[in-house]
Amino acid sequence: MAAWAERLTGVRGVLLDISGVLCDSSASGATAIAGSVEAVARLKQSPLKVRFCTNESQKSLRELVGVLQQLGFDISEEEVTAPAPATCQILKERGLRPHLLIHEGVRSEFDDIDMSNPNCVVIADAGEAFSYQNMNRAFQVLMELENPVLISLGKGRYYKETSGLMLDVGGYMKALEYACGIKAEVVGKPSPEFFKSALQAIGVEAHQAIMIGDDIVGDVGGAQQCGMRALQVRTGKFRPGDEHHPEVQADGYVDNLAEAVDLLLKYTDK
Amino acid sequence: MAAWAERLTGVRGVLLDISGVLCDSSASGATAIAGSVEAVARLKQSPLKVRFCTNESQKSLRELVGVLQQLGFDISEEEVTAPAPATCQILKERGLRPHLLIHEGVRSEFDDIDMSNPNCVVIADAGEAFSYQNMNRAFQVLMELENPVLISLGKGRYYKETSGLMLDVGGYMKALEYACGIKAEVVGKPSPEFFKSALQAIGVEAHQAIMIGDDIVGDVGGAQQCGMRALQVRTGKFRPGDEHHPEVQADGYVDNLAEAVDLLLKYTDK
Numbered sequence: 001m002a003a004w005a006e007r008l009t010g011v012r013g014v015l016l017d018i019s020g021v022l023c024d025s026s027a028s029g030a031t032a033i034a035g036s037v038e039a040v041a042r043l044k045q046s047p048l049k050v051r052f053c054t055n056e057s058q059k060s061l062r063e064l065v066g067v068l069q070q071l072g073f074d075i076s077e078e079e080v081t082a083p084a085p086a087t088c089q090i091l092k093e094r095g096l097r098p099h100l101l102i103h104e105g106v107r108s109e110f111d112d113i114d115m116s117n118p119n120c121v122v123i124a125d126a127g128e129a130f131s132y133q134n135m136n137r138a139f140q141v142l143m144e145l146e147n148p149v150l151i152s153l154g155k156g157r158y159y160k161e162t163s164g165l166m167l168d169v170g171g172y173m174k175a176l177e178y179a180c181g182i183k184a185e186v187v188g189k190p191s192p193e194f195f196k197s198a199l200q201a202i203g204v205e206a207h208q209a210i211m212i213g214d215d216i217v218g219d220v221g222g223a224q225q226c227g228m229r230a231l232q233v234r235t236g237k238f239r240p241g242d243e244h245h246p247e248v249q250a251d252g253y254v255d256n257l258a259e260a261v262d263l264l265l266k267y268t269d270k
Numbered sequence: 271m272a273a274w275a276e277r278l279t280g281v282r283g284v285l286l287d288i289s290g291v292l293c294d295s296s297a298s299g300a301t302a303i304a305g306s307v308e309a310v311a312r313l314k315q316s317p318l319k320v321r322f323c324t325n326e327s328q329k330s331l332r333e334l335v336g337v338l339q340q341l342g343f344d345i346s347e348e349e350v351t352a353p354a355p356a357t358c359q360i361l362k363e364r365g366l367r368p369h370l371l372i373h374e375g376v377r378s379e380f381d382d383i384d385m386s387n388p389n390c391v392v393i394a395d396a397g398e399a400f401s402y403q404n405m406n407r408a409f410q411v412l413m414e415l416e417n418p419v420l421i422s423l424g425k426g427r428y429y430k431e432t433s434g435l436m437l438d439v440g441g442y443m444k445a446l447e448y449a450c451g452i453k454a455e456v457v458g459k460p461s462p463e464f465f466k467s468a469l470q471a472i473g474v475e476a477h478q479a480i481m482i483g484d485d486i487v488g489d490v491g492g493a494q495q496c497g498m499r500a501l502q503v504r505t506g507k508f509r510p511g512d513e514h515h516p517e518v519q520a521d522g523y524v525d526n527l528a529e530a531v532d533l534l535l536k537y538t539d540k
Contacts, residue, residue: 130402136437139428143435157449158409165413167406171449175441179427 007229007251008267013049013204015195015223016040018064018080019056019159020214020236021257023071026162030067033235035258037072043261044074048268049202052080053195053211055154055188055218057124057169058103061085081198083153083188084109087122090187096149098122099141101134101172120149123176125156125169135172142180150176154188156218160237189215190222199228210251212260214238221248231260277499277521278537283319283474285465285493286310288326288334288350289429290484290506291527293341296432300337303505305528307342313531314344318538319472322350323465323481325424325458325488327394327439328373331355351468353423353458354379357392360457366419368392369411371404371442390419393446395426395439405442412450420446424458426488430507459485460492469498480521482530484508491518501530 001007016022022040023030043050052075056064061084065077084106091098091113099118100110103126110122121138142148156168173184188194199209206227213219214236223230232242232250235257243253254260271277286292292310293300313320322345326334331354335347354376361368361383369388370380373396380392391408412418426438443454458464469479476497483489484506493500502512502520505527513523524530 126402128402130405132396132398132400132437135400135441139437139441140434143428157451158413164410167402167409167445167449171405171409171445174448175437175445178444179437179441181427 001252004252004263005267008210008264010208011048011210011229011264011268012208013051013199013202013210014043014264015051015053015198015209015211015228016043016257017189017211017213017215017219017236018052018054018068020238021212021233022052022068022073024160024162024236030071031162032071032073033256035256039257039261041074042265046265048264049204050079051198051202053189053198054080054082055125055156057083057106057153057188058127059105060108062108063105081194081201083194084124086194086197087151087153087187088113090151091120091122096120096151098151099138101129101138102126102153103129119145120151121176122151122153123169123172124153125159126172127166130167130172135175139176139179142176142182148180148182150180150182150184152184152186152188154218155184155186155190156215158237160214165237189213189218190225192222192226195223195226195228199226210264212257216242216245216248216250220250224248224251233257233260271522274522274533275537278480278534280478281318281480281499281534281538282478283321283469283472283480284313284534285321285323285468285479285481285498286313286527287459287481287483287485287489287506288322288324288338290508291482291503292322292338292343294430294432294506300341301432302341302343303526305526309527309531311344312535316535318534319474320349321468321472323459323468324350324352325395325426327353327376327423327458328397329375330378332378333375351464351471353464354394356464356467357421357423357457358383360421361390361392366390366421368421369408371396371399371408372423373397373399389415390421391446392421392423393439393442394423395429396442397436400437400442405445409446409449412446412452418450418452420450420452420454422454422456422458424488425454425456425460426485428507430484435507459483459488460495462492462496465493465496465498469496480534482527486512486515486518486520490520494518494521503527503530 155170211223425440481493
């Protein structure tokens with residue numbers, strides 16, 4: 001692999017995943033990953049443009065940012081690209097009235113959305129709300145529609161809580177796709193539109209940007225398919241096998257966000 | 271389409287799906303589909319060989335047959351090819367110790383199976399037991415295995431109860447496949463091994479056999495891929511769009527089992 005200087009040349013903007021990069025989550029709350037609070041602060045003091053790009057869909061943006069601020073992170077709602085607000089924009093633009101299969105924590109994002117007589121289904125990382133009954137209801141709504149529309153907030157395979165690996169929304173999206181014979185629209189990583197909207201927000205071109213995430217497929221592979229570079233951190237849901245993934249190779253593997261920021265500050269153009 | 275006489279020529283054996291062909295199910299029990307009790311009786315009095323071939327995995331074989339006998343059907347356990355007994359045979363042959371994600375009603379089938387220290391996961395149509403917690407546990411067991419083995423009792427998309435369409439095991443199989451990055455082994459229709467074992471039991475070759483089912487993909491498409499002919503009944507989970515399915519065309523569509531048997535008795539060789 002080329003030297004870091006070469007791999008990081010021309011980087012002007014950084015997209016940061018949140019869960020597994022900034023913090024670890026558990027049922028009882030979130031904890032900052034060692035060195036990440038300082039790493040974000042140093043990055044934001046540098047000339048590099050920074051944007052947070054998350055698939056978090058169990059919490060509202062306000063709650064998510066509140067939790068991170070509590071942990072000491074320098075972050076505001078305006079700096080985050082998240083799937084629920086992006087979904088609401090799509091629903092309004094297309095006149096879609098959703099049946100929601102989501103976590104209670106994110107429901108407030110949909111407060112001003114018309115949900116009468118649903119003509120689409122929106123699913124997110126619903127956690128315990130992924131009961132058979134709720135899945136079956138979403139399935140039935142889709143099967144009753146002439147042109148079934150399923151919007152999925154991300155399509156992550158799993159995430160890591162301190163108690164272990166947890167099923168993410170992706171599998172449930174696949175279940176509904178299969179049962180209904182349809183294809184979901186993904187709002188969130190690795191959707192190119194989602195990455196592009198994050199880049200637009202900081203005015204950086206894909207070839208000048210680097211994604212830092214813990215998901216080899218959703219973060220690293222997705223960003224690379226958009227023409228960005230991407231680093232994988234060995235925190236969060238990282239598993240050793242990721243470094244020999246059959247389809248995706250990161251532009252670099254680092255122990256954590258602190259090491260990534262060390263390298264970025266050392267090797268990107270001043 | 272060719273005349274019935276031509277389409278049915280040389281048929282010597284009949285495989286009958288159960289749910290949606292013989293009976294409809296609901297939370298409170300099962301009801302015989304009009305004409306089906308008599309149709310089965312007439313078929314069994316004819317020279318045609320008959321075998322029941324079901325993906326039922328919420329009930330033990332004993333309970334299933336008991337329910338059908340109660341409804342008046344001439345059927346015995348020895349005449350049914352069902353996925354749970356077939357799975358137990360596979361588990362024993364391969365030294366597999368399953369973690370089960372199944373309906374309580376079928377658990378007795380696994381009474382003599384070693385389930386200590388699981389080295390595979392078996393899922394079936396678990397109904398309400400498809401909770402997030404149970405799915406997550408199955409996922410975690412698979413992720414902890416070096417060579418994860420997932421066995422799915424069928425891969426149906428949905429079935430019909432009197433209250434409406436219900437998600438079947440297939441979607442949940444897809445969810446685990448996606449989350450774990452693996453491919454499940456299907457025991458049940460449309461697995462060719464499963465159809466073949468049903469044919470072997472009655473000593474009939476595929477080209478001499480016809481499947482009668484309500485599932486255009488699992489019953490009709492699966493049987494045709496094994497070299498059998500197949501009829502779809504317009505009962506059970508049948509939907510009008512099935513007659514214009516993009517990939518599968520049945521050798522004939524009939525209103526119900528009674529009509530299928532009328533045709534078979536009229537046009538197959540005496």
